[in-house]
Amino acid sequence: MIQFFFRRFFHVFPAFIGVTLLTFSLIHLIPGDPVELRAGERGIDPARHAEIKAEMGLDKPLYIQYFRYITNVFKGDLGKSYVTKKPILEEFLTLFPATLELSLCAMMFAVLFGLPAGVIAGVKRGTPFDHTIMAVSLTGYSMPIFWWGLLMILFFSVFLGWTPVSGRLSALFWIEPQTGFMLIDTLTSDEPGAFKSALSHLILPSIVLGTIPLAVIARMTRSSMLEVLKEDYVRTARAKGLSDMRVILVHALRNAMIPVITVIGLQTGVLLAGAILTETIFAWPGVGKWILESIGRRDYPAIQGGILIIATLIIFVNLGVDVLYGIINPRIRYTH
């Protein structure tokens, strides 16, 4: 198992270098100059322009800039934002709890509803249940997030008035972030009603963000269940006289879980990358929105640093998934 873990771990390193190289070159390939953008219509004196570029280190050839960047990364220094002048890691860590909180809630919503829906659809194949679940999941998968988010806001927040429109907490509560996780911060605060407010702010964004993963999980679980249910060992289990429930949950589902876990892992990675659209619609102060705005401002350190941290996280989530395969199905450890 340990050997398997290390083998997987060594694959991570080239991926990490690849990510730095790719983000660095892509962001420098896009036209646009952070100094010009800040100056706007007013323009800037060419001498001052050159001076600022030199201060930012942008006057050097690209390969030197990259070399400097990667050396600093290995020293743990991701640089400072051109806009806020704050260290990138600090900026990221301020925003990441919001993204993590939303991603976990969205994933919980997706798994809680997607997994049982997939199992039921698989077991009741060809019935109206199956058709309904598959039709709903296909609709969910094809839903444009922006439209879906606004529709939910207009219906639940504006028309029914059940949920708040956007943000993480009502403006009436003045809570200082301790952990950055609003649910925890409000729970430990002494403001009555704050936790309820934080929870209600999570509902719509979690549903909107969780819709696509829910659809993917439901479809994947269904097809995986269909395959497994045909297997000999399921027939044997049934022949032994085990209850349907036991056959489905213990014998079939456990084996059907491998591809489902892959999907959950990949989807979690995607969610961690910051659900840019969901965060923008719901004014959710997360990393996705931050990176998007940084691209608009050509804030190179923020874009490079943000993407690098997220890519590293995704790489590690996938490593975790690989290790989890090994636990669920020990044969995998030896076949590779």
Place this chain on the structure above:
Amino acid sequence: MKKRKLLSIAGLALLFCMLALSVQAKEKTLVYCSEGSPEGFTPALYTSGTTFDATANTIYDQLAKFERGETKVIPGLAESWDISEDGKTYTFHLRKGVKFHTTPYFTPTRDFNADDVLFSFNRQFDKNHPYNKVSGGSYEYFDGMNMGSLIKSIEKKDDYTVVFNLNNPEAPFIANLAMAFASIGSAEYANKMLVAKTPDEFDQKPIGTGPFVFVSYQKDATIRYKAFDKYWAGRAKIDKLVFSITPDASVRYAKLKAGEAHVMPYPNPADLPAMKADPNINLMEKEGLNVGYLAFNCKKEPFTNVKVRQALTMAINKKAIIEAVYQGAGKIAKNPIPPTIWSYNDAVKDYEYDVATAKKLLTEAGFPNGFETDLWAMPVQRPYNPNAKRMAEMIQEDWSKLGVKAKIVSYEWGEYLKRSMAAEHSTLLLGWTGDNGDPDNFLAVLLGCDAMESSNRARWCYKPFNDLIVKAKLVSKQAERTKLYEQAQVIFKEQAPWVTIAHSVVFEPLSKKVMDYKIDPFGQHIFYGVDLKD
């Protein structure tokens, strides 16, 4: 007896609690749905209106201020000022008894005085100042307004008198000092942070003299303020102010409708009819302090010929553009400055839309069959031009009637600005939003000979015009300046270096609970003086 006493104490306690609760319930919190996050909390370091809303208009004061909702300059932290005969020495008499904010991170030991003024300007002016390089140390507005070359020295005469010595007379100087970059910070706080070796904190946890005290900022989410009880001009009418950062305009509108916010900036033009019809929303509107224009590159053939410029100006149907591009939220511009600025010359006659005369003029200029040119269109939406590409298409169509074939060109926004500064274009769409309400801020910055290598994108240096605007800078009497600028506008119109297209209208939807809100002509958002209905 004892029981009765106990009961009365309990009764009193209950009454006290109820009173306390009712006081709490009456606390007025105004929620402003801002469109983005501030870049930081020292306005001098930044350039965006979003940052100025969150800093210069809430936490800080300036020596002079703009009257709320107007472009008129009134005294701020300086009670009055004297200008020397030669216009080169400005003496400011500072207001006494002005308090700085007290917060958990700083307790001031003295009132505002000349040291604070010196600190705030020297930080930007003096390259060797200990704070000059702090937080990136770039002061784009200070540099952009040429303050560095304008100011010769700043002296403290006594605790409440500061003298600014200038290298040359500059009539708009007072208006410049009312701008966000000229906000006054606390020198005492700055020193404390310097001693503690955390000067960056000065720019992150602000201390000012303004109407609102900074409480907290959660990045990309909320900024919280409370009213400053000891504000020199009187406490704000609201108790708390919250900036709820919401980048999407549709969501801002939804928040306003759901009662989660009271004021929102930058509505979607498509939502305006619904906002007008909504009984709970008060849709305010005001002409913006801006101009959207098309500049001819007067250094490039055939635009060196005034007749060509006039012909192309006459061929554009501005009325159709206002309807199609601004969808009613704009007014035809005839001068390079908006009508809200003093010295606007209403007597100037605009070129009529007249294709036949335009064709005649072009023939006289030697282009009976037209010519080929490029027409640059911005890739982004700006306050003065909501859709440059659509506008360019309409102009292309209008010009084609003269046989002028215009090729529409666009670049990424930063690239567009850079290339247009280098005057690579033949004709270009752009615009400007005023900074200080002074005509010089439009006429000299955009059309003066000094700006030939930068923001004068028409590359138009015309001596009779330039002499007038240079002279207007040197005299300090507004009546005299007005005359000069009025003449300048007449010359501008004759020479037609630009087609002045439109001044856009700014819309601000607010909840009907908001009282006394005024739209700021500079496009900023000011909450001092605003009240909320119970």
